[in-house]
Amino acid sequence: MHPGAPGGGRQASGGEFQSPALERLVRSLQQLPGLGRKSATRIALHLLANHEDAAQLTTAVDDARRQVTRCGRCGAITESDPCAICTNPGRDASLLCVVASPVDILPFEKAAFFRGRYFVLGRLLSPLDGVRAEDLPFDRLRARIDEDEVREVILALDTSVEGETTALYVQRLLAGRAIHLSRLATGIPVGGALAYTDEATLQRAFQHRTGVEGG
Ligand SMILES: [Zn+2]
Numbered sequence: 001m002h003p004g005a006p007g008g009g010r011q012a013s014g015g016e017f018q019s020p021a022l023e024r025l026v027r028s029l030q031q032l033p034g035l036g037r038k039s040a041t042r043i044a045l046h047l048l049a050n051h052e053d054a055a056q057l058t059t060a061v062d063d064a065r066r067q068v069t070r071c072g073r074c075g076a077i078t079e080s081d082p083c084a085i086c087t088n089p090g091r092d093a094s095l096l097c098v099v100a101s102p103v104d105i106l107p108f109e110k111a112a113f114f115r116g117r118y119f120v121l122g123r124l125l126s127p128l129d130g131v132r133a134e135d136l137p138f139d140r141l142r143a144r145i146d147e148d149e150v151r152e153v154i155l156a157l158d159t160s161v162e163g164e165t166t167a168l169y170v171q172r173l174l175a176g177r178a179i180h181l182s183r184l185a186t187g188i189p190v191g192g193a194l195a196y197t198d199e200a201t202l203q204r205a206f207q208h209r210t211g212v213e214g215g
Contacts, residue, residue: 022048070102073144075120075137077102085109085117092116093148098141098170099156100124100163108156116154119144124162125169136166138173145179152180159186159204185210 017023022044029040047054070076071083078084085091085105095116099105100123108114121136145153155170157163167183174181187205188197197205 074118075102075122076105076118090115094151095154096145096148096150096152097154097156100158100166104156116152117148121166124157124160125166126162127165131162133169138169141170142173145174145177150179152182155181155183157183 017026025044025047026037026040029035029043030037032040035043047057067079068077069079069081071078071081071086073082073086076083076085092115095114096119097108097114097116098119098121100121102120105118105120108118119141121141123131123136125131125133125136144150153170153174155167157167171181185208186201187208188194188201194202
């Protein structure tokens with residue numbers, strides 16, 4: 001039977017295909033995050049039955065591996081180092097937004113209101129998991145702040161324990177310097193119903209309440 005034909009995926013649960021090559025494909029797909037045996041099998045059979053999709057995927061992976069790199073200045077995912085944000089003279093170099101992951105830059109760029117630049121930490125401090133300050137690029141962050149004469153550092157980190165720990169560390173790192181350090185406000189989402197807001201969010205929103213003009 002053609003592997004892509006209906007019923008091709010109905011091997012006994014836990015069993016293996018008679019093709020070692022197909023097994024290798026399924027197993028390598030299973031290595032991908034979020035894919036179990038069932039999904040990996042479905043994708044493998046789809047790729048065998050659809051040569052064009054398979055060829056496109058192979059080319060896309062090859063191209064991405066060859067072309068994608070990280071910006072040496074900010075850590076963003078880019079095809080040119082330094083990246084277009086770091087080299088754009090229209091971006092305010094004195095405003096630096098510190099994020100944990102390069103993915104965190106995307107919502108800012110999509111919303112297009114932030115005209116400063118970024119710095120990617122790559123991970124958050126987590127002493128319990130053995131992630132210490134020396135594992136994060138704090139030296140490069142300090143160098144970047146000096147080089148660009150940064151006036152304001154905006155910490156756009158998760159509100160998790162790791163995010164809080166990292167924010168506190170940066171706060172201490174920059175203590176005594178003429179830099180305005182700020183964090184993103186946390187609170188009730190726009191359009192969110194107050195009655196359904198969890199306690200921690202409500203408490204933070206209350207702590208970080210802002211004045212109302214004329215109030
Ligand atoms: Zn960059």
